[in-house]
Structure formats: C-alpha cells, structure tokens
Amino acid sequence: xxxxxxVTLILAVPAATAALLAFLPGYRLSARLNMLSAFVTLVAxxxxxxxxxxPGPYILVDDLNIVFIVLSSFVGFTTSVFSASxxxxxxxxxxxxxxxxxxxxxxxxxxxxxxxxxxxxNNIGLxxxxxxxxxxxxxxxxxxxxxxxxxxxxxxxFILGSVGIALALFGTILVYMAARPVVGEGLDGxxxxxxxxxxxxxxxAFLNVAFVFLLLGYGTKVGLAPLHAWLPDAHAEGPTPxxxxxSGLLLNVALYAVLRFKxxxxxxxxxxxxxxxxxxxxxxxxxxxxxMLYRRxxxxxxxxxxxxxxxxxxxxxxxxxxxxxxxxxxxxxxxxSLTKSAIFFTVGHIAQVKGTQRIADIRGLTVTHPMLGxxxxxxxxxxxxxxxxxxFMSEFLVVSSTFARNPLLALxxxxxxxxxxxxxxxxxxxxxxxxxxGSTAPVEASYVPTGMHLGLVLMAGVYxxxxxxxxxxxxxxxxx
Amino acid sequence: xxxxxFDVAHLLAGGLVLVSFMMLYQDRLYALLNVFALQAVVxxxxxxxxAWAQDAPHLYITAAIALVLKAIAIPVxxxxxxxxxxxxxxxxxxxxxxxxxxAGIALVALSMVxxxxxxxxxxxxxxxxxxxxxxxxxxxxxxxxxxxxxxxxVVGFMSIENGLILAGTGAKGMPLVVEISVAFxxxxxxxxxxxxLFRIRERxxxxxxxxxxxxxxxxx
Numbered sequence: 001x002x003x004x005x006x007v008t009l010i011l012a013v014p015a016a017t018a019a020l021l022a023f024l025p026g027y028r029l030s031a032r033l034n035m036l037s038a039f040v041t042l043v044a045x046x047x048x049x050x051x052x053x054x055p056g057p058y059i060l061v062d063d064l065n066i067v068f069i070v071l072s073s074f075v076g077f078t079t080s081v082f083s084a085s086x087x088x089x090x091x092x093x094x095x096x097x098x099x100x101x102x103x104x105x106x107x108x109x110x111x112x113x114x115x116x117x118x119x120x121x122n123n124i125g126l127x128x129x130x131x132x133x134x135x136x137x138x139x140x141x142x143x144x145x146x147x148x149x150x151x152x153x154x155x156x157x158f159i160l161g162s163v164g165i166a167l168a169l170f171g172t173i174l175v176y177m178a179a180r181p182v183v184g185e186g187l188d189g190x191x192x193x194x195x196x197x198x199x200x201x202x203x204x205a206f207l208n209v210a211f212v213f214l215l216l217g218y219g220t221k222v223g224l225a226p227l228h229a230w231l232p233d234a235h236a237e238g239p240t241p242x243x244x245x246x247s248g249l250l251l252n253v254a255l256y257a258v259l260r261f262k263x264x265x266x267x268x269x270x271x272x273x274x275x276x277x278x279x280x281x282x283x284x285x286x287x288x289x290x291x292m293l294y295r296r297x298x299x300x301x302x303x304x305x306x307x308x309x310x311x312x313x314x315x316x317x318x319x320x321x322x323x324x325x326x327x328x329x330x331x332x333x334x335x336x337s338l339t340k341s342a343i344f345f346t347v348g349h350i351a352q353v354k355g356t357q358r359i360a361d362i363r364g365l366t367v368t369h370p371m372l373g374x375x376x377x378x379x380x381x382x383x384x385x386x387x388x389x390x391x392f393m394s395e396f397l398v399v400s401s402t403f404a405r406n407p408l409l410a411l412x413x414x415x416x417x418x419x420x421x422x423x424x425x426x427x428x429x430x431x432x433x434x435x436x437x438g439s440t441a442p443v444e445a446s447y448v449p450t451g452m453h454l455g456l457v458l459m460a461g462v463y464x465x466x467x468x469x470x471x472x473x474x475x476x477x478x479x480x
Numbered sequence: 481x482x483x484x485x486f487d488v489a490h491l492l493a494g495g496l497v498l499v500s501f502m503m504l505y506q507d508r509l510y511a512l513l514n515v516f517a518l519q520a521v522v523x524x525x526x527x528x529x530x531a532w533a534q535d536a537p538h539l540y541i542t543a544a545i546a547l548v549l550k551a552i553a554i555p556v557x558x559x560x561x562x563x564x565x566x567x568x569x570x571x572x573x574x575x576x577x578x579x580x581x582x583a584g585i586a587l588v589a590l591s592m593v594x595x596x597x598x599x600x601x602x603x604x605x606x607x608x609x610x611x612x613x614x615x616x617x618x619x620x621x622x623x624x625x626x627x628x629x630x631x632x633x634v635v636g637f638m639s640i641e642n643g644l645i646l647a648g649t650g651a652k653g654m655p656l657v658v659e660i661s662v663a664f665x666x667x668x669x670x671x672x673x674x675x676x677l678f679r680i681r682e683r684x685x686x687x688x689x690x691x692x693x694x695x696x697x698x699x700x
Contacts, residue, residue: 023583025581049597050658058634123655123656125655125656125659125660126656129656129659129660129663132663132664132667133663136666136667136670139670140670143674154674155674158671158674159624159633159637161622162637162667162671163621163637164638165667166617166637166641167617169644169648169660169664170613170614170617170643170644170647173644173647173648173651173654174610174655176651177606177610177651180651180652180653185652185653186655187655189653189654189655190654190655190656203598203599204599205597206598208598208601209594209595209598277503459560472486
C-alpha cells in the first residue's frame with residue numbers, strides 16, 4: 001500500500017479524473033470537474049515543499065523538479081479555468097460537439113498526469129514512457145477540430161514527435177549500456193539517483209553518443225531549430241488551451257529531461273561538455289525564430305514562433321551554465337511559461353470574437369475590446385522583454401552573464417532578441433491600435449487567469465521574494 | 481555467451497538490417513507490407529533468441545508482441561485500410577532506388593564506425609547489436625524522408641521501432657524493456673487507427689498548388 005502524499009496525489013488525481021471524465025456527459029460539469037481536479041493537483045504539488053518523500057527506484061522529488069512540478073500544476077490549473085469559458089464558445093459555434101468535449105476533458109487530465117509522471121520519474125525509462133504518453137495526448141488534441149489544416153498539423157507533429165521520441169529511446173538505451181559495467185544489470189542501471197552517483201566511472205565515449213541522441217530526441221520536443229517544424233502548426237491549429245499548455249508546460253517537460261541528462265554528462269570528467277551543443281542549438285533557434293516572426297500572418301502561429309525563440313534563450317542560458325546563467329535560465333523559463341500562456345488565453349478569446357486568426361483581420365482591439373486589447377498589449381510588452389516585467393529581468397541576467405564570459409556570443413544573443421522584439425511590436429501596432437475591423441460583439445471571457453499570470457510576471461519584474469531567489473540559486477547550483 | 485548463441489544472435493540482427501534494405505527498394509505498398517511483416521518475424525525470432533540466451537523469460541512477451549501485433553495484426557489492418565480507402569498502391573519516391581541504396585549503405589557504414597569506435601570496452605554481442613540497431617534506425621529514417629505516402633512513412637517508423645527493440649533486448653538485463661515495447665505498440669496502434677479514422681491517403685504536401693496555397697498563404 002503506497003502512502004498518500006503529494007507525489008501520489010499529483011499522479012492519482014489526474015489519472016482518476018481522466019477515467020471519470022471519459023464517462024461523464026455534459027460539458028458544464030466536466031469543465032468544473034476539470035478545474036477542481038487541476039486545483040487539487042496544484043495544492044498537492046505545493047504540499048511537496050513541506051514534505052518530500054524519499055527517492056525510490058521510480059519516483060524522485062528533489063529541489064530541481066519541484067520548481068517544474070509547481071509551475072506546471074499552476075499553469076495546468078489556470079488553463080483549465082480559461083478552457084471552461086473557451087470551450088463553451090466552441091460548443092455554441094458548433095466547432096466542437098459534446099462527444100469531442102468529453103474526449104477533450106479526459107485527454108486534458110491524461111496530459112497533466114503524463115507531465116507530472118515525467119517530472120517525478122527517477123527512472124529514465126519511465127520518464128521516456130511518460131513523455132511519449134504526453135506526446136500522444138497532445139497529438140490527439142491538436143487534431144480535434146478535424147479540419148484539413150488541423151489534421152495536417154497533427155500528422156506532422158505526430159511523425160516528427162515520434163521520430164524524436166525514438167531517438168531519445170536510443171539515447172536512453174545507450175545510457176543504460178554505459179551504466180551496466182559499473183552499476184550492474186537490472187533496475188539500478190536506469191535509476192537517475194544511482195546513475196548520478198556512479199557516473200564518474202562510466203565510459204565517456206558511450207555517454208557522449210547517448211547525449212547526442214537524447215539532445216536531438218528530446219530537443220525535437222523542446223522545439224529547437226532545426227527540429228522545430230511541428231511546433232508552429234501544432235500551436236496554430238489546435239484548440240487554444242492546448243496551445244497554452246504546449247508552450248507553457250510540455251516544452252518545459254522536454255527541457256527538464258534534457259537537463260537531467262546534462263547533469264549526468266557534467267558529472268563525468270571525461271565526457272564532452274554538453275554546454276557548447278546546447279548554446280549552438282539555443283542561439284540558432286533564437287535567431288531563426290526572430291526572423292521567422294516577421295512574415296507570420298496567423299496570430300497563434302506567430303506566438304508559436306515566439307515560443308521557439310524563448311526556448312532558444314532558455315536552452316542557451318542552461319548551456320552557458322554556471323550559477324548566474326542557470327538562475328537566469330530558470331527564471332526565464334518560469335516567466336515565459338506564465339507570459340506565453342497568458343498571451344494564448346487572450347489570443348484565444350480574440351480569435352473567437354473576431355472569428356479569425358489572421359492578423360490582417362484583427363485590428364484596433366483596444367477600441368473594440370479594451371480588456372482583451374490591453375491584455376494582449378501587456379502580454380506582448382512582457383514577452384518582448386520590456387521593463388518592468390519579469391522577462392526583462394531574466395533576459396537582462398542572461399545577456400549580462402554572457403557579456404561577462406563571452407562578449408561575441410552575447411552580441412549574437414542581443415541581435416536575435418532585437419530582431420524578435422521588432423517583429424512583435426510591428427504586429428502589435430495594427431492588432432491593438434489600428435483602425436477597428438470586424439465584430440465588436442461583447443465577449444464572455446474569463447480575465448482571471450490572464451490577470452493572475454501577468455500580475456505574477458509584473459511582480460517578479462519589480463520584486464522577487466527572497467525565499468524564491470534563494471531557492472532558484474540553490475537549484476542553479478545543482479545544475480552545475 | 482557461447483559461440484553458437486553468439487552466432488545465431490548475430491545472424492538474426494544482421495538479418496534485420498538486410499530486410500531493412502529490402503524495404504528501401506519496394507515500389508508497391510502491398511509488397512512493402514509483406515517485407516515489413518518479414519522484418520517483424522525476424523525481430524521476434526531475434527528477441528526470443530535473446531530471451532533464451534540471456535535466460536530472461538520476460539523477453540518472450542516482447543517477442544510475442546512483435547509476432548502477433550507487428551507481423552500479423554498491423555500488416556493485415558494496413559492491407560485492409562489501403563483497400564478500403566483506395567490508396568494508390570504505387571509508392572512515389574522522392575529519390576530513385578539507386579541513390580537511396582547508396583545512401584543506405586553509407587548510413588550503415590556510419591553506424592558501424594560510430595558504434596564500434598565508441599564501444600571497445602563493451603561485450604562484443606552488445607556492441608554489434610547496437611551497431612545493427614542503429615543501422616536499422618537510420619535506414620528507417622531514410623525511408624521516412626524518401627517516401628511521399630503516409631502508409632510507407634508509417635512502415636518506416638515501425639522499422640525504426642524494430643531497431644530500438646533490437647537495441648533494448650540486446651542490452652543485457654535492461655529493465656522496463658517489456659513496458660517500453662508495450663508503450664511503443666500503443667503509439668503504433670494509434671498511428672494506424674489515425675490513418676483510418678482521418679482517412680489520410682497521402683502525405684499532405686501534395687503537388688496540388690491550391691492545397692499548398694490554402695495552407696501556407698491563408699493560414700500563416
């Protein structure tokens with residue numbers, strides 16, 4: 001009998017709710033239950049701060065993954081609140097039917113379960129299975145509208161995601177092969193806490209090859225260029241709550257897997273330094289996505305590219321390594337998750353009320369829908385990295401720590417940031433302040449999730465609470 | 481491991497690579513499915529042999545899954561889907577057979593060089609299994625990028641999976657192999673169901689300029 005604690009709850013609650021939601025007719029009840037379950041999961045996740053169970057062969061809770069778990073449970077909860085109002089509108093306009101919604105709600109909980117499982121997994125095989133499950137559920141949700149475009153997006157995501165997953169599995173097998181002569185056969189050879197203690201004696205050549213496969217495999221899921229092709233389509237064609245969860249959470253989960261393996265490599269003196277690989281991929285994604293932002297015509301697709309840009313910055317920061325850059329990476333990851341999901345909440349309502357995702361057809365929002373318009377303005381100002389919001393702070397830290405160590409890289413970094421900055425404001429100009437076009441019908445939107453996220457981002461920009469700073473510094477130290 | 485066990489395992493793993501090459505030059509869908517079924521049979525023999533040689537009875541489950549699901553159920557299902565949806569039975573290739581085969585040979589050479597170079601310490605069976613597994617994986621990837629048709633892409637993906645199962649079972653004592661192979665089978669099953677439900681006849685990038693225009697221009 002497993003004792004009931006935070007870890008069992010964050011896994012059992014979503015799993016049980018998913019099973020229940022699969023049989024519940026009536027979307028109002030389902031949406032509420034979805035919210036309730038996500039809330040309970042959030043509370044359980046917060047309880048991990050107070051009590052951490054001992055690491056076992058399958059489950060591990062340490063200071064690093066608590067950050068990820070709490071962040072993903074929080075965004076999972078706020079997204080479920082947003083999803084309730086979004087979904088009601090989709091049902092009215094007939095884009096989704098009741099049976100689709102039942103499926104959608106069950107899948108949403110399965111996704112939360114899979115992401116939590118991937119985050120608490122101490123076993124690299126279990127982690128792989130969980131990420132595979134998360135991929136599968138998001139594929140199903142991206143294709144839920146069944147339009148030609150949605151199916152193409154889902155198929156592309158499916159094929160690229162599966163290939164990424166396959167490469168990651170090969171890397172996982174190689175890590176086990178590297179561990180076997182030292183750790184011995186059987187379960188221990190895949191337990192991360194055992195691996196990190198004994199990794200010094202592993203054959204470095206094996207680890208190097210393994211890491212290349214793992215970085216390419218999980219990197220596909222992070223959306224790093226040149227493996228990002230699935231990401232903009234999946235963001236543009238799926239339901240907007242899923243875009244928010246993809247950007248805000250799933251990319252982080254894949255990144256978390258990369259970080260765990262990076263820590264293994266960093267602990268082995270003979271292995272290649274994982275940093276330069278990650279720095280290169282991060283910078284490529286940043287610069288590439290920055291330029292790609294200019295020619296976007298679909299608003300959700302544009303913010304999909306912006307996610308590639310920001311994941312590039314985060315991977316770059318973790319690749320640079322060291323306490324300051326890791327701290328900046330963690331902070332940026334948190335800020336990006338909060339801001340990007342807030343933007344998708346707003347964009348979701350905007351696309352619903354205007355009936356289109358084409359940027360050219362959405363104009364003058366601050367006049368027609370002041371709340372949505374100004375929400376979007378604040379979100380874009382935040383994501384572009386303007387003071388006094390949180391992303392400014394984390395980007396500033398990334399840039400300044402890079403300048404101190406490698407000014408040339410910092411120049412590329414700043415160049416990429418400015419390119420993206422320009423593109424975002426160019427588009428925002430028309431969307432928020434242009435001549436009003438299209439429907440001016442009032443919208444039944446829930447502003448609470450957006451407000452909460454942007455409020456937190458603003459707070460982080462103005463004042464970071466000292467306990468949070470010490471926590472992040474400690475985790476940054478762990479990451480090496 | 482004694483000489484005979486080693487040789488048989490080697491033979492079966494090499495057989496998988498050979499069958500991967502056979503898939504590269506098929507130009508009809510039904511023939512491709514038959515070759516894939518053959519690969520699954522070879523895989524299941526190889527896994528069963530490993531189960532016997534390593535004295536690891538749980539691997540028989542993986543072997544059984546490979547045999548029942550991949551050698552029988554999925555090829556049969558895909559046969560029916562092709563007939564039901566009226567999918568074109570010729571396989572359109574992006575590159576001709578000659579260059580594809582040359583690329584395949586280069587990939588196998590590459591995986592031999594990489595895997596054998598980095599693993600001089602590991603035991604011989606495991607390292608050669610890994611080299612073969614990587615070859616199967618890369619050949620599967622090659623097939624996915626050189627084919628236009630959704631069904632043959634899926635077959636390419638499943639052959640990648642065969643390579644991974646080979647690697648997983650070759651790694652002696654690896655935990656969770658059975659669970660991982662089950663998880664993979666679920667993935668594959670979903671792909672096949674997806675093709676049927678969503679009636680994906682071709683890969684989406686058609687030569688129909690209007691379809692392209694609708695997606696690239698209208699939606700971006």
